[in-house]
Amino acid sequence: MTGRNTKVTMRRHPAAMVSEDDFAVEETDLPRPGDGQALVKVLYLSLDPYMRPMMDPVRSYVPHLNPGDVMPGATIAEVIESNEPELPQGTVVACSLGWQTHGVVTKDVVRVIDQNAGPVSAALSVLGMTGATAHYGLLELAKPTPDETVVVTAASGAVGGVVGQIAKIKGCRVVGIAGGAEKCRYVVDELGFDACIDYKSPDFEKQLAAATPDYVDVLFENVGGPVLDAVLGRINDHARISLCGNISDYNADEPYGLRGLRHLLMHRVTVHSFVIAEHRDYWPTAIAELSGWLAEGKIKYQEDIAEGLDSAPKAFIAMLTGGNFGKQLVNVGA
Known part of the structure; x- marks a missing residue:
C-alpha cells in the first residue's frame, strides 16, 4: 500500500509553558507490515496531562522525550492491511501509536474494540485508561466507605468526572472542584456531585469549608x-489521598510545591501516588464494571474532540490550561 504517514514530533524541550513552536509536523512513507503485523490508520488520539512532563529532560517513571521523537499517546486505529490472521482488515483496536496517522502493530500490543458496544472513542476515555485510572485510584487505593x-x-475533567460518579455509586458525599461556573454546573447537574466549587472564586476557601462540614x-x-x-x-484524621496528577506545576517556571505538609502529619493521612500504566492487569476489572455502569446509565462522560492531527498541539495546550471540557481527543481520521 502506498501513501504517507504524518506525525507530530517534539521539536525542542519547552521553556516553562509549552507552545505550538515546540512541535513539528513531518511526513514519511507508510511503514510496511511484516509477518504477524498489521498496518493501521489512526482514528482517534488521546491527549493527556502526563505527556507534558515527558517533554522535560528530567528523570521520571518513563524515559523523557528527545527532540525529534514522536509525541506519545493512546490511540484507536483501524486495520487497513494485515499479515496477521487475528487482525483482519477492518478490525478496530486500541493501541499506543502516539501523534501520527498510521502505524504497525502486532496482536500482542492491541486491544480489539467491540464496535457494537458504543462509540469507539470511549475506549480512550471512560472505557480505557481514563476509566481505569479513576476506578483504581478511588476503589483500590482510597477505598471510600x-x-x-x-x-x-479537576472534577469536570476526564478522570475526575468518573471518580465522582463512582464515589456516588458507593454512597459517598462528593464535592468537586473545577474552573468556572459552567464546569461546576455540569459537575452537579449532569454528573450528580453533591456540590462543586469554582477554584477561581475569590471566596473559594470559604465555599470549600461550607461544602465539607x-x-x-x-x-x-x-x-x-x-x-x-x-x-x-480541611482534611480529616486518617484520610486517604490518591495522588493522580499535578497539572498546576507542569508548565510552571517555579513549581509551587507542597506547603501543607504539616496537615499530612497532624491528621495521619495516607498518600497513594500511582501511575495506572503500572497496573495493566487491573484494567479489565475496571473496564468491565464501568461498562456495566455505563449501560445502566449510572456513569456519564463527555468528550472534547479536536479535528485533524494538525490541531493536536493547540488542543494539547488548551487542555493543560483548562480550556477543554471533558476528555480531550483528536479525530485524526477527520
Missing part, C-alpha cells in the same frame, strides 16, 4: 498547588 466525604479536583475523608488529587493546600486544610 458510604457517607464519607470525597473531594475531587464534616471535613474530607478522601481526596482524589489531579491538580496540586494552592488548590491542594486548601483541601489539606
Whole structure:
C-alpha cells in the first residue's frame, strides 16, 4: 500500500509553558507490515496531562522525550492491511501509536474494540485508561466507605468526572472542584456531585469549608498547588489521598510545591501516588464494571474532540490550561 504517514514530533524541550513552536509536523512513507503485523490508520488520539512532563529532560517513571521523537499517546486505529490472521482488515483496536496517522502493530500490543458496544472513542476515555485510572485510584487505593466525604479536583475533567460518579455509586458525599461556573454546573447537574466549587472564586476557601462540614475523608488529587493546600486544610484524621496528577506545576517556571505538609502529619493521612500504566492487569476489572455502569446509565462522560492531527498541539495546550471540557481527543481520521 502506498501513501504517507504524518506525525507530530517534539521539536525542542519547552521553556516553562509549552507552545505550538515546540512541535513539528513531518511526513514519511507508510511503514510496511511484516509477518504477524498489521498496518493501521489512526482514528482517534488521546491527549493527556502526563505527556507534558515527558517533554522535560528530567528523570521520571518513563524515559523523557528527545527532540525529534514522536509525541506519545493512546490511540484507536483501524486495520487497513494485515499479515496477521487475528487482525483482519477492518478490525478496530486500541493501541499506543502516539501523534501520527498510521502505524504497525502486532496482536500482542492491541486491544480489539467491540464496535457494537458504543462509540469507539470511549475506549480512550471512560472505557480505557481514563476509566481505569479513576476506578483504581478511588476503589483500590482510597477505598471510600458510604457517607464519607470525597473531594475531587479537576472534577469536570476526564478522570475526575468518573471518580465522582463512582464515589456516588458507593454512597459517598462528593464535592468537586473545577474552573468556572459552567464546569461546576455540569459537575452537579449532569454528573450528580453533591456540590462543586469554582477554584477561581475569590471566596473559594470559604465555599470549600461550607461544602465539607464534616471535613474530607478522601481526596482524589489531579491538580496540586494552592488548590491542594486548601483541601489539606480541611482534611480529616486518617484520610486517604490518591495522588493522580499535578497539572498546576507542569508548565510552571517555579513549581509551587507542597506547603501543607504539616496537615499530612497532624491528621495521619495516607498518600497513594500511582501511575495506572503500572497496573495493566487491573484494567479489565475496571473496564468491565464501568461498562456495566455505563449501560445502566449510572456513569456519564463527555468528550472534547479536536479535528485533524494538525490541531493536536493547540488542543494539547488548551487542555493543560483548562480550556477543554471533558476528555480531550483528536479525530485524526477527520
